[in-house]
């Protein structure tokens with residue numbers, strides 16, 4: 001059992017979290033023409049990195065989406081950061 | 089007197105000529121009389137040559153079957169299979185060995201039923217007992233609504249030309265009395281989709297049998313040799329870099345399952361794959377209690393009983409992307425509690441071993457077979473949690489692609505271009521089994 005740190009709730013059981021996708025992808029600009037290839041890359045293709053990764057996760061109990069940096073071989077969590085912008 | 093290494097190996101080769109290679113009841117008897125000292129090794133362990141007609145990366149079932157069919161069906165014998173560890177040490181030697189073709193879409197049925205048909209003849213074809221036991225496979229249903237969907241699946245399978253039966257609860261009970269038939273069961277059994285030609289096989293034997301048969305056709309099987317890069321010249325792949333040096337070839341096939349994305353990065357192409365751990369469990373041996381395979385979509389767990397008596401248990405993926413060949417405890421709890429729900433009598437049986445493999449999951453849970461995007465490199469991956477059953481067909485169509493440069497009709501729908509055209513083959517939605 002692992003515990004992940006939700007930026008909002010703190011350390012919680014891994015079962016409360018869901019992997020949402022790889023971080024760093026940019027949604028195609030739909031005000032321009034978007035090719036099938038660009039959509040496919042955005043929707044389906046990914047790096048699936050072996051080793052240190054940056055991923056988007058969601059804490060399902062509070063619905064906070066955040067960035068988690070992990071090592072996909074050792075499963076060590078390297079850090080989590082909120083995706084929300086500061087409202088202040 | 090001392091002899092040089094070369095003389096020694098020449099002698100060894102000479103000696104091997106009279107060794108027993110063909111397997112039969114007679115050769116077992118004859119070797120029995122000679123203390124089993126005359127068996128030839130299953131395959132040679134040659135040093136890599138400088139160049140091959142085709143290089144196959146990955147010594148799992150798919151890589152080895154590909155090499156065998158390249159030689160057998162296409163007469164291409166100057167082939168190397170390059171494996172970083174030992175043969176079958178990936179998912180092929182770690183899986184729960186269920187073989188079936190109970191899919192929904194005609195494209196999937198053509199692929200997976202070709203595989204079942206090749207499995208039916210495989211032991212004879214490669215003169216190696218892969219212990220394919222057609223003990224049947226059932227997908228349980230737990231409500232009236234699921235029974236309706238099950239009859240739709242059975243119809244689809246029959247229309248696609250595959251054997252399928254809709255069982256009611258009495259039929260299920262006859263085939264698998266150990267399951268939970270109590271009226272207060274959390275997931276009461278209403279019936280099942282049954283495929284009688286499905287069953288289990290011996291995973292190591294599939295890898296070893298194909299390796300031996302490929303070797304006999306002249307294929308070089310090179311173990312303990314990791315591919316560390318591709319030789320790309322003018323944007324075209326001309327071979328591979330390995331821990332044993334450069335090996336050249338104009339055609340390279342990549343069948344490395346959970347490591348597909350790692351090779352993609354080296355080769356300059358992209359894949360829609362995520363790697364996850366998938367776990368399996370085996371219990372201590374018990375008396376025969378289960379002579380078919382049962383899967384419950386409700387709990388996600390399934391089990392069969394091996395010839396040795398151990399219950400072989402599997403379930404869903406770990407939910408954290410991973411390259412670690414080990415699983416996590418929440419998934420263990422889920423899978424095992426699913427088994428206890430299916431067959432409460434098994435609650436006290438002890439686990440003997442459990443492990444995980446590293447599986448390559450695609451967005452529509454169907455495989456990817458086709459050109460990689462980098463000229464000269466072809467891919468066979470995305471089998472995810474269900475590619476053992478597909479080894480003969482995967483090797484068959486991948487060999488066709490590598491030999492001719494064109495798809496076999498059966499592999500065409502599985503080209504990675506489907507993610508661009510939108511013609512996905514979502515079997516997780518279609519047949520309700522996430523493979």
Ligand SMILES: Cc1cc2nc3c(=O)[nH]c(=O)nc-3n(C[C@H](O)[C@H](O)[C@H](O)COP(=O)(O)OP(=O)(O)OC[C@H]3O[C@@H](n4cnc5c(N)ncnc54)[C@H](O)[C@@H]3O)c2cc1C
Nearest residue numbers: 146148149150172178179180183184186315445475476477
């Ligand atoms: C626990 C578990 C249960 C399963 N149950 C079933 C089941 O019941 N039925 C079913 O049909 N399927 C099942 N599967 C899925 C099935 O095992 C796989 O889909 C199938 O074995 C894939 O075969 P493969 O040859 O593609 O990959 P593998 O057998 O994984 O072979 C790939 C090989 O590539 C090698 N490799 C990787 N990188 C390199 C490199 N850089 N250089 C050289 N070699 C490299 C690896 O060492 C490995 O040996 C299960 C899988 C698991 C893990």
Ligand SMILES: [Zn+2]
Nearest residue numbers: 006009059062
């Ligand atoms: Zn939270």
